[in-house]
Amino acid sequence: MELYLDSADINEIEEAFKLGFIDGLTTTPTFMHRHGITDIDAAIVKLSKMVPVLMIEALGDTAEEIVAEAKRLLSLGLDKKRTVFKIPASLVAAKACKMLRDEDMMVNIHLVYNVQQAYMAMAAGASYVCVLVGRMQDQGYDALKLVEDCVKLVEKYNYNTKIMFSSVRHPEHVKNAIEIGCQNITIPWKIMKNLNNNNFTEIGTQQFVNHTRQMTMKVGEVVGSKNPTIGLNAKVTDATVEMTKYGTGAVSVVDAQGNLAGIFTDGDLRRHMNIDGEKIWSMTMGDFDMKSPITIDIEDKLHAAVAIFKEKQIDNIIAVSNGKPVGMVDVQDLVKLEII
Template sequence: MKIFLDTADLGEIRRAADAGLIDGVTTNPSLMAKVSGDRDPADLFLDICAAVDGPVSAEVVAVEKDAMVSEGRRLAKLADNIVVKLPLTEEGLRACRALTSEGIRTNVTLCFSPTQAAFAAKAGATYISPFVGRLDDIAGEGMQLIAQIRQIYDNYGFDTQILTASIRHPQHVVEAMLIGSDCGTLPPKVLYQLLKHPLTDKGLDAFLADWKTLGKDL
């Protein structure tokens, strides 16, 4: 499963990219607002695209099809690895179809049902972003949605990649991998939780303590 970092924080992106931990980045207007300050959003997108060797999702803020298409075209021209992020609305699917016909990659976001995911695939979306954590928040079963989408896409040969989003903890990542999600996007906190295990830390401490008794350097 490809791992994307869900942030617009350049420091976090560069840290994870330098360690080879991520395959791409996803952003949204809320994440951009947290870090952009007075910067032109286009400049920030350019820096993010330069920092990671993989797709970078950049979201439109228009709500009508023609305006979404116009914004999407401008975003796609910024860098070759830009993926235009669109909301899962009727207008968003119209825009998805139009942009896809022009060879522009798309990420259809805010998906909460298997039928929404099917329509996004029929519209030619490159990625579909089902929000598992937000479904869990309302006593739904977010990972069940991923399993349903996986089966539907496999049943009908859709090429759209499942990008599990709104990941809240490492178990979401494990379950997404077991189900067969193509990608998962997660915040920096969860990314580094995936690396940590108390037995690893304990074992390393023991190894170093034993080596220290030798009183020698390598």
């Protein structure tokens, strides 16, 4: 099924065709007017250079006027092999279609509201027959039945015509076109760019990203230069300053040789404030009974850190290299990466 963009907005046309696989663009004078375009000819020439195939209106009161308008548009520099002329369904349109097809120009008979109009267009050799599904449904017509009848007509009598499903209002219309077997669909950008959206896909993708990060990223990549560290002689106020500076809930405590002696957390601060009161502000790290902290090597993968956080139910892990603290892994670091 050919995929066309339905638009006259230059910015979204440029964005959409960066995808690299959209087959063409269909537009209307109404779209152009809506976007403030006053020089239609200049806009058509510009669009013709931006897209693989361009569908544009060729209007007139007689078949001869329609043909003349198509030729005038081609004289602007359009490529006959990359231009489709859209004509609203009528007996005049059928005649003009035959005349244009005899000169090897492509024609889209649109505004088709019944299978008889579609039949006349096919008999005249129309390259496309276009049903405005959304507009028809707004008026209470069974548009999907008409599209299905048109597809069957092509298949039954082997007409060299493609059925275009247009006036797409929502993703369900795209599903309808696929199920019916249309050869072409033209979709507004706001709908087209959301066709891949699905909550289950997003959840599954995030799981893949999550697990990939856990198995490929090293602890050192998360830690960076974040290494809140104080000595055994440092006071509690020094610890709070370091935690605030680095935005962590803990600091590493090292001895005179820089070896890891323990960890002091914001939880320790709250507990000792209850026990020691204001006395805590004059206490040093050496005054506390330091427990051996939980560490992880900066070369370890993140899945090891995840396992520690889940098992120990802690908020911080000291990252070490050759036994010396070089950083701090906070559980929020992994939350931000959407790993936990």
